[in-house]
Each structure stands twice: as C-alpha cells, then as structure tokens.
Amino acid sequence: MDSIHLRIRIDRAIAEQAMKMAQARGMELPDVIRMMVTKAVQIGDFSIEQERSQQQEAAKAARPYYAYDERQWNSMKSVLDAELALALLNQYIASHSLQIEAMTDRGAPNIPVVEKLTQERDEARKTLATLDPTDTKAVQAILERLGPPAEPPEPTEPNGKDEGSSQ
Known part of the structure; x- marks a missing residue:
C-alpha cells in the first residue's frame, strides 16, 4: 500500500481525551484519524455533522401523533x-x-x-x-x-449529543 506519513499538532487535552475514547473502542488514535479521513474522502465532505444532520432531518420528517390527518381517524x-x-x-x-x-x-x-x-x-x-x-x-x-392537557406537547429538538459519547 502506497502511503504518506503525516505529522499534526493538536491540543494535549483533546489528544488525551481522544486517545482514551479510541482505547475504549479497542483502537488507537491514528486508526481513528485514518478512518475519519477515509470517510471524508468517500462522502466528499469534511463535515463531521453530515450524519447527525441526516438524523435530525429524519426526526423532523417523522410526524408527531397529533399531526396526522384527522379525516383518517x-x-x-x-x-x-x-x-x-x-x-x-x-x-x-x-x-x-x-x-x-x-x-x-x-x-x-x-x-x-x-x-x-x-x-x-x-x-x-x-x-x-x-x-x-x-x-x-x-x-x-x-x-x-x-385526561392530559388539550394542547399537544412542544416537539423537542435533538440536543446534538450522542447518548454514548463522553463530552
């Protein structure tokens, strides 16, 4: 495999936290970075929000129980x-x-x-x-x-945090 060696500078606290996160998943930080760069090239975008924004759009597209066409019910x-x-x-x-x-x-x-x-x-x-x-x-x-109050509950926006992440 033809490869290139990169050297990057990163804040020590971020690097240490990232190494701990990688270790918790049985990986090393260089492996994670390689995967992220490969994924960015595959999707043609460096945005780490791409998947999250797709999930948010899907959540917005899902209609709450009170938004259905009453004629059907x-x-x-x-x-x-x-x-x-x-x-x-x-x-x-x-x-x-x-x-x-x-x-x-x-x-x-x-x-x-x-x-x-x-x-x-x-x-x-x-x-x-x-x-x-x-x-x-x-x-x-x-x-x-x-019964419950007459007004439907306000739809909640995703908080932008993954439940399994340690931020």
Missing part, C-alpha cells in the same frame, strides 16, 4: 375517546384506592382526606357503571376532567 375517534375515558376512570379509581389503603395502613389516617378520597372514588365508580360510551358529551367531560 374521524370514524374511530369516538370509539378511541370512549376507550380512553374508561381507562382514565379505572386509573382514577385505582389511584384513589391505593391512596386510601396507604393512609389506613399507616395507623392514624387523616380522616377528612380519606373521606374525600372515598367520596371521589365512589363518584367515579358510579360514573363508570352508568357511562354510555356512545354519549360523546359524557365521554368528553371525562377526558377534560381526567
């Missing part, structure tokens, strides 16, 4: 909302039951709080028992009361 929306309302009611009842049990197991429970939790749980049980899943107003009331 309208026929199922009422069924899904009813299922969610039922699940939220069951979760609410279970959460209150656990809180009541935890308070009574401690010995001297806070009676007014236990009574309030018991009343709320009993009301939720009654709602669950009498809920008509086709009653969109009742389902919507449950979703508004027990």
Whole structure:
C-alpha cells in the first residue's frame, strides 16, 4: 500500500481525551484519524455533522401523533375517546384506592382526606357503571376532567449529543 506519513499538532487535552475514547473502542488514535479521513474522502465532505444532520432531518420528517390527518381517524375517534375515558376512570379509581389503603395502613389516617378520597372514588365508580360510551358529551367531560392537557406537547429538538459519547 502506497502511503504518506503525516505529522499534526493538536491540543494535549483533546489528544488525551481522544486517545482514551479510541482505547475504549479497542483502537488507537491514528486508526481513528485514518478512518475519519477515509470517510471524508468517500462522502466528499469534511463535515463531521453530515450524519447527525441526516438524523435530525429524519426526526423532523417523522410526524408527531397529533399531526396526522384527522379525516383518517374521524370514524374511530369516538370509539378511541370512549376507550380512553374508561381507562382514565379505572386509573382514577385505582389511584384513589391505593391512596386510601396507604393512609389506613399507616395507623392514624387523616380522616377528612380519606373521606374525600372515598367520596371521589365512589363518584367515579358510579360514573363508570352508568357511562354510555356512545354519549360523546359524557365521554368528553371525562377526558377534560381526567385526561392530559388539550394542547399537544412542544416537539423537542435533538440536543446534538450522542447518548454514548463522553463530552
């Protein structure tokens, strides 16, 4: 193989950190540099951000759950909302039951709080028992009361750091 010998200057702290990173991967720093230069020639660019920017573009292209065309889901929306309302009611009842049990197991429970939790749980049980899943107003009331906030979460931008890197 026809090769050329290069000598480069690099900040000592960076070189030491790079050597540690290379060693952690079972390599030596000259091997890593050779690989990086070879990759740059293959893609025709010295940018080390090329792969990261492609990943960021792919993440931006992926649509969040709330950005889908509603026309595709309208026929199922009422069924899904009813299922969610039922699940939220069951979760609410279970959460209150656990809180009541935890308070009574401690010995001297806070009676007014236990009574309030018991009343709320009993009301939720009654709602669950009498809920008509086709009653969109009742389902919507449950979703508004027990569900997540109406606005979708803000999309997060990638932080630019690889999870496995040590920066």
